[in-house]
Amino acid sequence: MEKENIHIESVWNEYYDQLLRFIRKRVPDKATAEDLLQNVFLKMLTHIDSLKDSTKIKSWLFQITRNAIADHFRKAKKTENIPVVLSEENNELSDDVMEEVESWVAPFINNLPAKYREALLLSELKGMSQKEMALYLGITYSAAKTRVHRGRLLLKQELTECCIFHTDKYGNIMNYESNPNYCKSCNN
Template sequence: FLKMQAKLPQLREPEKAAPWLFRIAKNTIIDHYRQAANQPVAGLVAEPAGIEQEDITQEFAYCIRPFIDSLPEKYRQALLLVEIQGISQKELAERLGISYSGAKSRVQRGREMLKEALLECCHIRTDRYGNVLGYEKRE
């Protein structure tokens, strides 16, 4: 009601007040549910007992280095520069003297090769955002 009253000066055609009021009410309801959807609900996401997410991620990053090192040179180099050192793919292209699309392809192929090697060796549990929750060696 307060929103409708505040927006009353914006009403240009009084004969269309009913649809105008309906639209404000509808938008207010949509806004309410959007905000509610963005609020985390306590207790729904289980935290690993005794180990923080950052610790798992750092430990996992340390463990994947041998897998990266086992990739063919051009893919290893691309992943080390982009994923470990944090340079952009555009900068990678400039450093290696290749096209930007070539650099993107090289990084993507390297990621795929790394993923295949990791999944062959280990069972990796992730959340829906791709964060590593845990991992264990396959038998």
């Protein structure tokens, strides 16, 4: 039992500041932000057994935090004032989180027709620019842009059929849940 307390305490010490900053960027009131963080750690304590891979604790904690923020705004009935959750300038997602996202997006991309699948793998997951991709594939820049655009549309269609997304007024994803009537690409 003492070993578990040390582990929980080390998680608390390691992620407290990061999570508080993450919350404070979205919840202006310091006391409310600290209350939300306390709730996050309480949820962590009560649901730690549901974490299947301890190497993904950071992304798991950030997901709990995003859910706590969404719940806070839902309860306060101030959804019209929800701040941007994931913008380029305040995005604290690490490479670990991106790897996790890639792991669940990859099956959806793999279901796409070959030319769109290849375009998205190169541009979105490999980070290749569309101009580089055009040269690599031996197609025109215009064709590369078209493939990426159509691939994104098809991917969006697959994702929205499989999952129900909850967004803020800016279109940023706050939370998601699997659609029980459709889910051929993911394991949910």
